[in-house]
Amino acid sequence: MNRVACLLGSPRAGGNSDLLAKAFCDEVARNGGVVEWFPLRDLRFKGCVSLRHCKSGGETCGLKDDLNPVLEAVAAADIVVVATPIYFCNISGLFKQALDRFFSFFVPDYVTAAEPSRLGRGKAFVLVQVQGEGAERYGNLLDQYGPALDKLGFERRELIRASGVREVGDVVRHTEAMDDATSLARRLTGAA
Numbered sequence: 001m002n003r004v005a006c007l008l009g010s011p012r013a014g015g016n017s018d019l020l021a022k023a024f025c026d027e028v029a030r031n032g033g034v035v036e037w038f039p040l041r042d043l044r045f046k047g048c049v050s051l052r053h054c055k056s057g058g059e060t061c062g063l064k065d066d067l068n069p070v071l072e073a074v075a076a077a078d079i080v081v082v083a084t085p086i087y088f089c090n091i092s093g094l095f096k097q098a099l100d101r102f103f104s105f106f107v108p109d110y111v112t113a114a115e116p117s118r119l120g121r122g123k124a125f126v127l128v129q130v131q132g133e134g135a136e137r138y139g140n141l142l143d144q145y146g147p148a149l150d151k152l153g154f155e156r157r158e159l160i161r162a163s164g165v166r167e168v169g170d171v172v173r174h175t176e177a178m179d180d181a182t183s184l185a186r187r188l189t190g191a192a
């Protein structure tokens with residue numbers, strides 16, 4: 001059984017990134033997976049404030065807020081899904097705040113350690129990227145975040161991307177992206 005932690009990084013409920021993530025996660029669930037949903041917009045949390053609790057005796061993030069259960073779910077998941085719109089040429093600020101807290105997954109000597117991540121190496125990371133502009137803009141954000149994702153242990157990384165989507169629901173007409181979402185879900189769950 002695949003456990004999925006799905007982080008929704010758009011401030012807009014029911015928008016294009018939510019819909020594309022739902023297409024992926026619903027297909028995982030149809031193939032026996034269990035999905036936990038985390039709409040970050042509904043949570044009260046801070047980005048990393050460099051307490052360094054996680055590097056000086058603590059095994060987890062020292063900040064206590066609504067993000068702790070999300071971090072726990074990421075640690076327990078087989079597949080971590082993050083859905084984000086492009087905001088000003090990058091991931092949303094909402095997701096960036098959460099991503100900075102992934103720093104707590106690094107061991108104290110993460111700079112030199114052979115295994116820098118508390119997450120191990122077996123999890124898949126799926127980025128759902130939606131954007132108003134065309135596909136020629138921004139490239140693949142998995143490449144930009146590659147060094148961090150490598151260190152976190154996400155060796156398998158997959159992108160589901162829809163370009164030229166602005167209004168809520170535009171992505172539903174973007175059949176290629178919707179198909180990519182379901183076929184990736186089948187591949188990752190071994191159903192295809």
Ligand SMILES: Cc1cc2nc3c(=O)[nH]c(=O)nc-3n(C[C@H](O)[C@H](O)[C@H](O)COP(=O)(O)O)c2cc1C
Pocket residue numbers: 010011012014015016017018084085086087088089090130131132133134137165166167168
């Ligand atoms: C504050 C803001 C900044 C945005 N910046 C960009 C951008 O830099 N490039 C782009 O292609 N689209 C940009 N967009 C458009 C969104 O990526 C697009 O509307 C997307 O579908 C929103 O995702 P959602 O429906 O999941 O909220 C921006 C939208 C907003 C509200």
